[in-house]
Each structure stands twice: as structure tokens, then as C-alpha cells.
Amino acid sequence: MTKSGPQDDYAISRLKVAASPLYLRHAEVQRGVALLLLGQSHLLRAIDPELRAAGIGRAHSRMLGHVVRWPGLTMSDLIDLTGTSKQALSRVARDLVARGLVDVTAGAVDKRRREVRPTASGQALSGRIDQALGEAMGRAYSGAGQDAVTGFWHVLEGLVPVQARMQMTRLGKK
Structure with a gap:
């Protein structure tokens, strides 16, 4: 009897079907959508205990x-x-403020703009959420390999419109 771990479980349960050379056909695209939605559902379950708490x-x-x-x-x-x-x-911002997880203040330059910043409690909770998400993603990454992870990132970036990617780049420079 062999010892089984997360990577072994991933390899055992993994769908052994590669993307078809006709990967842009409706059936192949729908398979990708279904896997993305199922993966998202299970990934987010990893953080549900922290969210409930x-x-x-x-x-x-x-x-x-x-x-x-x-x-x-x-x-x-x-x-x-x-x-x-x-x-x-x-509504979400009000809830986060009420729980002491973020502060919403008038902008430093333009007082009409409401800026949102995390509190220490918000940063701590976010850290625990990131830890749970990171562990789940890490298990999937280790079973998939570097080339697959790079391809996955390319697909995800393709789902984000260019304007939103530009906004993320601009925000990263703040």
C-alpha cells in the first residue's frame, strides 16, 4: 500500500484528456467554462470558514x-x-467598516473622493484568507506543473479586459 498525499490525489482524480486541437469549438470552450466555474466554487470553499467566523x-x-x-x-x-x-x-463597504475591517475616508487630494484602506484587523483577515487560497492553489499548481500554470495565467489574463489590466497596472504604481 502506498502513501497518498494531495499531489497523488490530484494525479489520480485528474481528467486525463488534453485540450483538443480544435480547442476553440463550442464544446471545448464550454468544457473550459464548466471547469473554471467548478474550480472557482471549490477554491472559494477553502475560505468559507474564515468568512463565517x-x-x-x-x-x-x-x-x-x-x-x-x-x-x-x-x-x-x-x-x-x-x-x-x-x-x-x-452596502459591502458599510458592512466592512462596521466590522472594523476597512476605513473609508475623504481623499487626500480630492475630498469628494472616498478612499478605502484596510485596518490592521482587515489586513489580518485578508492574510488568513490569502493563506487558505494559497494552499488550495498551491496544491493545484504542484499537480499541474510550471508550463500549465503559465498557460493558466495567460488564459486568466485574457479574461480581463485590456482596460481593466491597465487600471490594475496604474493602481500598482500608487
């Missing part, structure tokens, strides 16, 4: 993640980045 949901986690990565984002930046409505984003 903090009394927040996945939308809160997404906003907190953006704010920790780019402190000082404005509410307008967040709306553009996430595609979330102003009303929905405001």
Missing part, C-alpha cells in the same frame, strides 16, 4: 482583497474594477 460573505472578501492589495482605492476605482453597482458596493 468574520461574519462576512464572499463579496466582502473580494472587496477586502482589492483594498489590501491597493490601499487607497476609491469607491469609484472599486466599482470600475469589480463591475459591482454603486449601491451593492456601498
Whole structure:
């Protein structure tokens, strides 16, 4: 009997079908969409215990993640980045402020702009969420290999419109 670990489990359960040379056909694209949605569902389950303990949901986690990565984002930046409505984003921001995870303040340059920054508690929670996500992604990466990870990143970047990628680059320079 052999000892089984996460990488072995990944190899055993992995679909042994390579992408078809006709990978742009509807059936192949739909297979990719189905795998992406299923993978996302299982990836996000890794953070559910942390979210429950903090009394927040996945939308809160997404906003907190953006704010920790780019402190000082404005509410307008967040709306553009996430595609979330102003009303929905405001509700999530209010919840995060009430739980002491972010602060929303008037902008340093333009007082009309509301800037969002994580608190120490928000950074700590985001760190625990990132740890859980990183462990899950790391298991998948180790089973897939470097070339597959690079290809995966290329596909994900292709899903992000050029304008949003430019905004991310601009935000990274703040």
C-alpha cells in the first residue's frame, strides 16, 4: 500500500484528456467554462470558514482583497474594477467598516473622493484568507506543473479586459 498525499490525489482524480486541437469549438470552450466555474466554487470553499467566523460573505472578501492589495482605492476605482453597482458596493463597504475591517475616508487630494484602506484587523483577515487560497492553489499548481500554470495565467489574463489590466497596472504604481 502506498502513501497518498494531495499531489497523488490530484494525479489520480485528474481528467486525463488534453485540450483538443480544435480547442476553440463550442464544446471545448464550454468544457473550459464548466471547469473554471467548478474550480472557482471549490477554491472559494477553502475560505468559507474564515468568512463565517468574520461574519462576512464572499463579496466582502473580494472587496477586502482589492483594498489590501491597493490601499487607497476609491469607491469609484472599486466599482470600475469589480463591475459591482454603486449601491451593492456601498452596502459591502458599510458592512466592512462596521466590522472594523476597512476605513473609508475623504481623499487626500480630492475630498469628494472616498478612499478605502484596510485596518490592521482587515489586513489580518485578508492574510488568513490569502493563506487558505494559497494552499488550495498551491496544491493545484504542484499537480499541474510550471508550463500549465503559465498557460493558466495567460488564459486568466485574457479574461480581463485590456482596460481593466491597465487600471490594475496604474493602481500598482500608487
